[in-house]
Amino acid sequence: MVSTRTETDAHAPDDEALDRLRDAVRAQLAALGEDPTREGLLKTPDRVAKSMRALTAGYAQDIDAVINDALFTVDYSEMVIVKDIDFYSLCEHHILPFFGRCHIAYIPQGKVIGLSKLPRVVEMFSRRLQVQERLTSQIAETINSTISPQGVAVVVEGTHLCMAMRGVEKQNSKAITSAMHGLFRSDARTRMEFLNLLRLGGEGAMSSTALWRHDEDAGD
Numbered sequence: 001m002v003s004t005r006t007e008t009d010a011h012a013p014d015d016e017a018l019d020r021l022r023d024a025v026r027a028q029l030a031a032l033g034e035d036p037t038r039e040g041l042l043k044t045p046d047r048v049a050k051s052m053r054a055l056t057a058g059y060a061q062d063i064d065a066v067i068n069d070a071l072f073t074v075d076y077s078e079m080v081i082v083k084d085i086d087f088y089s090l091c092e093h094h095i096l097p098f099f100g101r102c103h104i105a106y107i108p109q110g111k112v113i114g115l116s117k118l119p120r121v122v123e124m125f126s127r128r129l130q131v132q133e134r135l136t137s138q139i140a141e142t143i144n145s146t147i148s149p150q151g152v153a154v155v156v157e158g159t160h161l162c163m164a165m166r167g168v169e170k171q172n173s174k175a176i177t178s179a180m181h182g183l184f185r186s187d188a189r190t191r192m193e194f195l196n197l198l199r200l201g202g203e204g205a206m207s208s209t210a211l212w213r214h215d216e217d218a219g220d
């Protein structure tokens with residue numbers, strides 16, 4: 001009994017926040033002209049509250065726990081690339097999903113991160129309310145500060161439902177963002193090697209020209 005009580009107490013603030021989320025969903029349904037008490041919607045506030053909690057679980061994570069000592073000292077200074085990391089996030093302007101793939105490259109300087117940890121880093125930052133540009137730079141900056149590589153490059157391709165569903169422009173358009181540090185920024189050959197290795201989305205989907213332009217916009 002005692003342990004049950006302790007557990008309840010430990011979760012009390014969380015449960016209160018969850019209650020507030022449920023109330024907010026109920027209010028939203030009513031404001032939309034729905035009847036939150038009809039059978040099909042009865043459990044919706046609870047489901048939405050819990051799913052919102054899960055989709056923003058990245059707020060509660062910290063980088064040390066995510067990387068979990070998976071840093072290794074190596075005598076290796078070639079480019080490390082992890083391509084096609086799936087991510088799902090929520091745009092902070094509309095709280096609608098944006099999702100796609102993330103590609104990460106870095107050139108070590110004595111230290112590497114366990115390869116399986118890079119998707120965890122992506123997840124930690126994507127499970128928050130985000131804008132794609134910030135997601136991209138947070139991933140790059142985290143790798144930069146964690147292992148101080150000679151360079152790090154992150155490219156994110158995202159489909160935004162706030163664009164697709166509201167029919168603003170082309171339904172199939174993707175937003176592409178990049179963040180380049182160190183050698184990827186200063187050395188054109190390194191950057192080209194990375195971009196060639198990616199060959200994003202096949203012909204025309206994204207030319208390296210588009211990426212270059214974005215990089216320059218970012219204040220190269």
Ligand SMILES: [Zn+2]
Nearest residue numbers: 091093094162
């Ligand atoms: Zn949006």
